[in-house]
Amino acid sequence: MELKKEMLRGTQLSESDFRAGKVITTDWKPELHYAWDNGVGIGYYLAQLKAGKITASFCNKCNRIMLPPRAFCELCFKPTDGWVDVLDTGTINTFSVSLVDWAARRIKKGERPHTPAVIEIDGASPGHGMLHLIGEIDPYEIKIGMRVKAVWKKPEERTGSITDILYFKPIREPKASRKK
């Protein structure tokens, strides 16, 4: 049996009728609030961020240095073997220049576009990166492979959050000195 247009149901409402209240609607704003236990791995990560350090965990079976740090290695399925401070520099794996915010609102005229990036952190295993923002550069100058360094909040303003790093800014350094 072919599905023909006249067989398919569904009543499309016009946006203007809807917004003008011509259709009966009921509003609700749920209060959905949480306090998630950080536990061991993320708890240590945040405490170290507050101290101005990016800390990873390592597994002596697969030899990965993992970011964010974790209490167990998800691949070897065993406890991780220790913490290791990594650098606050890294390489842009990928990025975007976003003209909309999280609620799909367009940014205002003259406002700087959001510039999120996946940054592979120096000292962590290859590919172990984090989501953060890029700053101190024209958004349209950002390139994949660009070297960046964290810009931190002042120590007294840090709260133990990923936002203790304000953003990452480009650095210029000779390629040879790149730390693996």
Place this chain on the structure above:
Amino acid sequence: MKNKVSIAGVGVSGFKALTSDLSYRELVFDAAVKAYLDAGIEHHEIEGFVTTAEDLQEGYSIADEYTPDQLGAVLKPCYTVSGDFLHSIASAAMMIQAGLFDIVAVECLSKASNMLTLPDLAAFAMDPTFNRPLNFSEHVVAGLEMSRFLFETGNTVEQAACVVVQNKANALLNPHACFGAKITVEDVLCSEPVSYPIRRLNVAQSADGAVVIVLASEKAVSRLSCKPIFIKGIGWSTDAPSLESREWGSAEYGYAATQIAYKNAGISCPAKEIQLAEVNDEYGYKELMHIESLGLCRRGESGELYQTGFFAPKGQLPVNVSGGMLGIGNLYDANGGALLSELIIQLRGLAGQRQVQNVKTGVALSWRGVPSSSGVCAVLTNEG
């Protein structure tokens, strides 16, 4: 059931009112490591994974994203059932019966302590047009149901209070339970009113914990070192989800789920063939309702039998020796995990002080809490 499915391993982490020292990932990892050890397998031997989650309970828009790592399920076939843990068990069992996999791990988690607005969340499960504008709580729905159930069956408020007393006492002997207490029927009946006839002590308090269970096919279990428990039958059902068209005087979902499970298990006279039951008792009266759904007594007789000690740990048919949700805590969709793990421990004869003697067949009946009308019934046996 065709293609016998067995339980090869079980791991429990918790249950506690708070688990502030562990993230949700770490809590599940602990249960998983224990379960895999119990089954005598390594994580990479597991072919499929089923997790149990509801987004807003966990605090994510897509809770499924955050399930694989702590089970060793990275880059493996893994999916979520948004149901009770026993729904997940049923789903996993079907995969094994169909011959798709031989070893499957099934997970559930409660971090209820991390959800700061649980009453709001329950309200958010109700119909937005016809229920929510009246601002009633989940306890109002339970209060109406309890009131109707008692009216139709002749069971009493005192009998429902006996359930609370017994389950909290049972929990004192269960190292996994944290709401054990020595209280009296008067304590229950004099506790603060919540939604008449429901009082504070009638309501299970929330708790945290994780359960991981390893299921195996007949073929796989024969090469594992564990002593398997067999799933004899499993059934699930949903009554009308809306508050307007469901049955209020009995747990219809329980009857329907039980019928399927008993049919699969070949059980025709449950009170004679079953030696132990674990049922959802988020409210004291729910245990009576569920006992009747399971056919462990005639409709309307559960309360009186309860008072005679029939369902006590040393009675003829012990129910909720674990302490149930009233004693262990309300683990939400992980409740089925608490019920099932108790059955497994009892059927293995490893329940220590609270061990029920000569248990061969046990049954669990879970329910998804207000305002749901879904339940799952699982029949387990230790006879191969």
Place this chain on the structure above:
Amino acid sequence: MAITKMLQKTTEASYFKGSIPMEYKYTAGVAGELFLKALRDEGKLLAGVCPECGFSYLPARMFCERCFTGIEKFNDAGLYGILLAYTIAFENFKGEPLDEPVVYGLINIHGTDTTLIHRLGGKNMENLCIGEEIKAILTPKNKRQGQITDILYFEKV
């Protein structure tokens, strides 16, 4: 525990707070719209009867959940019914104590097969009995908003 770096001091345990910041606007649906409009404009409670099995739904529905037949006929079920159960709530839906307890009833409108949860109020509230005849009291016509709260409460007849 299956990990080797357990926290050792209560002061090491920490949490991170967050919210899911969503808002919603729900349509009442095809049948819900008819029901709420009849309530608002005509002061009627509309039931929908399944043409196949005869089950009568109130509030009216677009389909019968029992036999999956579309419902197109709706009838005025009147404002009277019986009380199947009641409860006295001491907390609101947020779990906060109420200044005055609110009584909710499980109500079967005559001629229908369903149960409506609504508030009970008005006279003779002290001697409520299951099985009693009750009646819907509506908000004044000019104040109705096309919501289920256009029924103010149910009271004893």
Place this chain on the structure above:
Amino acid sequence: MGLRRVAIVGAGLTKFMRRAQETPKELAYEAAKLALDSCGLRLKDIDSVTIGTAPDAFDGVHRKGEFLADGSGGFGKPTMRHYVGGGTGCFSPTHGWFHVASGMFDTCLVVAEEKMSCAFPHPAGAFLTIFDHTTEQPLYPTLIWIFAMEMNRYMNTYGIPKELIAKVSVKNKGNALDHPAAQVAEKITVEDVLNSEVMAYPVNRLDISPVSDGAAAIVLAAEHVAERITDKPIWIDGMGWNLETSYWCTRDLAYPDYVEKAARMAYKMAGITEPHRQIDIAEPYDPFSYKELHHMEGLLLCGKGEAPQLLADGVTERTGRLPCCPSGGAMGVGNPIAATGLMKVIEIFLQLREEAGARQVPGKPRTGIAQAWGDLMQVGTVVVMRR
């Protein structure tokens, strides 16, 4: 595989719309009812129900599976909800298959629904909370970011120009002109896509599927039952699904390894050894334009980085050697998440039965696949179907 073979015997859809008057329950009912009608069954003929639906944060009801149960035909029946984020729709037939292949039930009604418009003012807000609550949400990420970054990585790794990717939108929105449920069917050009406003570089507005309300449903039956219902059963011969780590920043964003693993699982079950030769028609998931190409590669329909050229050469047009998204896909028909995946399954079902009308691909296709993707760039779900 399986105690018995399982066939799809009926299918139904609602229209896909930006804003439906119907409640989520009513949408589910309309699709499920049409699916039953299409194969002449009644609800009493159905033994079990499985519901596929993505975030509760869209429809705005906690425990959405419970809420949808009556509209999905679940009253008094064994009813369960399965969930793998955006990948749900193409996992739905698999979950239904468990019910029937296990011997537990002879029939299963599979229903997928999404009503994104309940979220107001905009459902995009729900995507903030798909990110890690502690390590990512404080940065206020959005869904478009992650797509844009993945697309950027994909283009950069293989040197793919944006024009080649934009053609996916042109093809799919064009294909959708013949689809009865279509929400955003249009005849457009590559220039239209490139000139549409930039949302998040390199993603333009016309690279994105719309916000949609809609539902889809199929009926599954065991072999001995299917043969009584229809003389054109479409068999579910292979299925695969695979979930990656939730640490998404650790992944290779240029290639969907999880889709490949899901595909290999499905191909193995269906006895497919050379997918690019043995598969006649495909519905890869296309919530964003580049995703269709990304997924073609993950499905092993071509080599890594080669999909854009196949598209440019017309291979994936309806008249091409390997038609991809002949329905019009999420880009053209619309994207009520879980319902989209099942819509794709239904498209393959209709194509294999030669009932796709104006959309029918030539050459009597015998083997087709549908694929969806979801969670945090993380899960692949694949179904192989044969006539």
